[in-house]
Amino acid sequence: MQFTAMILSNVEVSPGYWRMRMTAPPECAAARPGQFVMVRVNGAIDPLLRRPFGIFDVGTYIPAQSGAIPQPYMEMLYRVVGKGTAMLSTLHGSDLLDVLGPLGKGFDLGAADEEKLIVGGGVGLAPLYLLAKELVKGSKVRLFAGGRTRDDILCITEFERLGVECYTATEDGSLGECGLVTEALLRRLDQLKGRATVYACGPHGMLNAVAGIAAERNIPCQVSLEGYMACGVGACLGCVAPGHSHSAENPDYRCVCTEGPVFESGELKWRD
C-alpha cells in the first residue's frame, strides 16, 4: 500500500545512524519482520527514485493530547550514505513522508523449540529487531552484532531489553571482541546442543560467511539481501540476486523485492 506518514521523531542514535518513527496505517504497522518500505525522500525529481529501508519496529503510541486514541507507528533505522539518506536525516517531527509498503516476504519464524541466532552487521540490524521481538516469544535468542568500529554497533540495549543475549565484535576492537562477529557465532555453534536457526542481515561479505558457516553445519539460515531497487513491486527487475544454480550460461535470478528480501541461504548463489 502507499501512504503518507507523519514523522514523529528522527534522531541520530550513533554518529551517522538515525532512527525515525512515523505514523503508519494498521496494515503497515502489522508488517512481518523482514519486510521493507520504499520511501520517497522528496516530492520533486531529486532524488528521483524511492529508497528501500527495513522496518525496524512497529507499535502503538498515544498522542499527547487528552483523550487521544492510540495510533499505530513504524520505525526505520538508517545510515546516512548518500543524497537520499542525507535528506531523510534533515526531516523533523510533523514532516510528511510518502511511503510504499510493507513490501516483500519477511522472515520465517520457524519452530519455537530451537535456539535462534541472529547475526547483524552495522545497519543490517535494522530488520532484525522486529524479528527478535517475535522470536523471543517462543525461543532463546542470541544476537551477534558486528561492525567496523564502536559507532556501528546499534541499539544493543533495545535487544537486551527483549531478553536477547548479545555478543558484539568490532574490527578495531573499540567495542566487544576485536574481529569479525562470525567468530563469536562459530564459538556458539560449537557449543550448540539442540537445533538452531540462523538469521542474518548485513554487508554481502558477512552474509556470504554466515551462509557458508550455516551450510557447513547444516543449520537452516535465512538472510536478508539488499539490491538496487527502482520499484519494490517486482516490475523493474532491477533488484535481482543470483539463485543457487546460477551461472553465466544458465542464469537464475531471484527478485529481491518480491521473492525476498529474505531468502533461505541455500536458495542463493554464494562465492566460495
Place this chain on the structure above:
Amino acid sequence: MQFTAMILSNVEVSPGYWRMRMTAPPECAAARPGQFVMVRVNGAIDPLLRRPFGIFDVGTYIPAQSGAIPQPYMEMLYRVVGKGTAMLSTLHGSDLLDVLGPLGKGFDLGAADEEKLIVGGGVGLAPLYLLAKELVKGSKVRLFAGGRTRDDILCITEFERLGVECYTATEDGSLGECGLVTEALLRRLDQLKGRATVYACGPHGMLNAVAGIAAERNIPCQVSLEGYMACGVGACLGCVAPGHSHSAENPDYRCVCTEGPVFESGELKWRD
C-alpha cells in the same frame, strides 16, 4: 558578487505575494534602485537555474542580542508563480540562501527639480520601492499601482510612509479605480505643468502602454524589463530584448541582465 544570505523573515504580505528579508554584505545592501539578484532556491538540481528578483529594499537592522552590531540586509518582494518561488515561500528565518548580486544597471535618478511618476503593475512594484526611497529625497513622487484585483496591490502603506502620493487601480474595481492604472497616469500627465520622468515596472503589456504614453508626450521614461535568465552576468545571452531598431532582418538585441534590466523606453522596440 556571490554570497550566502541568512533569511531574517519571510512573510506573505498578500495572498501569493511574499516579502523576504535576508542578511546581505554591505556591497549588496548598497545596491542601486533597479538592480536585481539571482537566487539559488535549492542547492541540488531542482530547480536547476537561479531565479532573478528585484531588490525591494535595503537597510540595516540591529540583532536582538545585547551589544550587537548593526547588520546590513536586503529585501525581496516576490510572487509565487512556479516551482522556484513556491520553494522560496517555504523558507524560514535562519535558513540560508545562495545569492548572486547586485546585478544589472539600476534606474537613473534624473534631475531633482521635476515630478517623478512611478508606475507599477502587481509584483512590478518590487524594484520601485527602493527607487521611490531615493527619489523622495529630492522630488515629488507619485505612484500609480495597478493590478487585476485587490490582492495584487502591494505595500501601498510603505510608499505612503515615504511621502509618495499613491493612486491605485484594479481591473475588477476591488481596490481603487476600476480599470487600468495607465488611465490615472494619463490624467496626471494632463495636469502636469513642469517636467517629469516616468519609471515603470510590471507586465509587458503595461510597459508597452506606458512607453507609448511617454513617447507621445515626450516625457523621459525608464522601464525595468524581465527576461528568461540563465546566468545574470551577460554570458548566456538568454535574456535579451529587442532594441528600438530591431527587425527580423536587422535584429538588434539588448542584454537585459547587463545592459538592463532598466532601459530608457526609447532604447527598446515596442509593439504599436
Place this chain on the structure above:
Amino acid sequence: MKPDNRPDMTVNLAGLPLRNPVMTASGTFGYGEEFAEYVDMESIGAFVTKGLSLKPRAGNPTPRIVETPGGMLNAIGLQNVGIDAFITKKVPYLRTVNTPAIANFFGNTVDEYAEMARRLDDIPEVAALEVNISCPNVKLGGIVFGTDPDCAASVVAACRAATNKPLIIKLSPNVTDVVLMARACEDAGADALSMINTLIGMAIDLNKRRPVLANVTGGFSGPAIKPVALRMVWQVAKAVKVPIIGIGGIMNAVDALEFMLAGATAVQVGTASFINPGAAQKIAEDMETWLIENGVADIKSLIGALES
C-alpha cells in the same frame, strides 16, 4: 461535453479504441498483475507487457539500475518469461481485466520477430503488438535494428505479414534522423509508432573506478529525457500519418498533455510507475480534470494542437 459534463477522453489508436490516452510503458509495469493493488486497470487506456521473446531471458548481471540526475539507467537485459510461459502464466490475468493489453516483444533476427508476431497474433487477449526494435541484429553483426532504416523496415514488414492486429513500432531515439526511421516503419506497414525508447547512457562509480552497471551502459529514462522525447514526437508527427504514442519522462498530466499537443494520440507512462505505482491512473484522472477546468470537451482536439 458529454451529457454528464465529463469530457470525451477516448482516442482511437490505429483501430484500437482506448477509454483514455494513458498507457503504461513496457518494462515498467510487469505483466500488469504486479500493479493490480495500485492501479484500477479500468482507469487507464491500455497497458503494455514487459518485452517478450521466444525463449525466456534471464537478463544481465547486477547492478542493473542506477539513478542519474532527474533520471535512471537500466540494464535489465530484457529479462522475461518467454512467450510460452507468457501464454500459460500471464495471459490468464489479462482475461480478467477489461482493458486492452498490448504485447511488447523483440527478437534477435527478422525471423524471430516474425515468429513472435505470429505467436502473439494467436492470443485473443492481446489487443495489439508493440515491436521493440532497439535490439541488436545478431545476423548483421549486432547493428541495432532500430538505428538502420532498412533493418527496421524488414522487421516491420515481417511482423506486418504475420499479424492483423494493430502493429505498433517502438522507435529508438539513438539515431541521427528519427523522421527517416519513422517513415521507413510507416512505409513498411506500421499502424502506429511509439516513441521514445530509452537513450543510451552510462554512469561511473568514481571510488570504485568502475561503471556502476555490470553491463557498463544502460537505457536512460525518466524526466531528464523528456525534452528529447517531446522534440522527436513533434518532428515525427509532422512527417507521418500514423498515430504516435508519446513516451519519455511523463510524470504528470501536464507532461502527458504536452506530448499530445506535440502530436501524440496516446502516451505511455514508464519510470513514473516506479516512483508512484499508481502514476498512470493518477495521470489519466488529472488529465480529465485539466480538460474540465480548461473547458476542453474532447481530448482528441488537443492532438497536434500546438500553435507556432
Place this chain on the structure above:
Amino acid sequence: MKPDNRPDMTVNLAGLPLRNPVMTASGTFGYGEEFAEYVDMESIGAFVTKGLSLKPRAGNPTPRIVETPGGMLNAIGLQNVGIDAFITKKVPYLRTVNTPAIANFFGNTVDEYAEMARRLDDIPEVAALEVNISCPNVKLGGIVFGTDPDCAASVVAACRAATNKPLIIKLSPNVTDVVLMARACEDAGADALSMINTLIGMAIDLNKRRPVLANVTGGFSGPAIKPVALRMVWQVAKAVKVPIIGIGGIMNAVDALEFMLAGATAVQVGTASFINPGAAQKIAEDMETWLIENGVADIKSLIGALES
C-alpha cells in the same frame, strides 16, 4: 607527488599544456571577461570563447532559454560579435590573462569554416581552435555538418589546411554512431575531440499551447545529459588516439573525474557556470583535493583508467 606534496594536475592537450584539465565550455563563459569577477582565470586550465562567425550574428528571438528537469534548453542562435569585433574588442582582454584561450567557431559552408580557421590562426592570443560542427550546411540543404561523416571530414580537412594551431573538433551527440563521426574527424586531421555539444530538445507551454522557445527546439544541456555524454566519451575514447575533452552536465569535481576515467584528457564546464559563476575554479580546486585525499600523484593516471 610533487615536492610540495601537491599532485601533478597538468595535462597536455594535443600539444597545448594545461595547468589543470578544467576548461569552460563555449557559449557559457562569454568571452572570458564576463567572469573575471568570479573566477581567477589562472586557476583553470583554459577557457573557450562564445562561438564565433565571420559576420556578427544577432541570434534568435526570445524566449531563448527554458529550464527542464535537471537541465535547460537554449536557442540563443549563435549570437556573437563576429570575428572582426572579436579581434578589436575581445582579444585585448585575452592578452591580460595567463591562461590559454580557445576560440570556438562555426560557419555555414566549408569555405566559411576554413576562412574562420585562417583568421583565428593569425591571432597570437588564440591558443587553439575548437570547431563547432553542429551547424547546418547551407549548401547541402541544411544537413548538419556534425551528423554526417563526410560533411564533418570536409570541414575538418579545410580547417586543418588553414591552421597549425591545435584543432579541436566538437562533436554533436545527435547521431546514431558517434564513433563513426569521431573517426572521420580524427582521420581528417583533428588534434582533439570535444564532446558533447547539446542534445536537441523541446519544451511546451501547455497553457499557451505553444513551444516555450521562439525557435521551437533548442540545445539541451546540464546534469540531465551527463549519462549520454559519459557514454559517448567512453565509446569514443576506446576508438580514437587523439585526446578527448569531456563535456556534458559537469557540476562538480566528481563528475569531472568520472569523465577522465571514461577517457577524457580534459573537461569543459558549461551550464554549471550559469548556476555558480565560480564553478570551473571550484571544480579544479576540488579535483586537486580529491587527488590528495585519494593519494593520486598525477591526474594523468586517471585518464581512461576505468576498470571493467
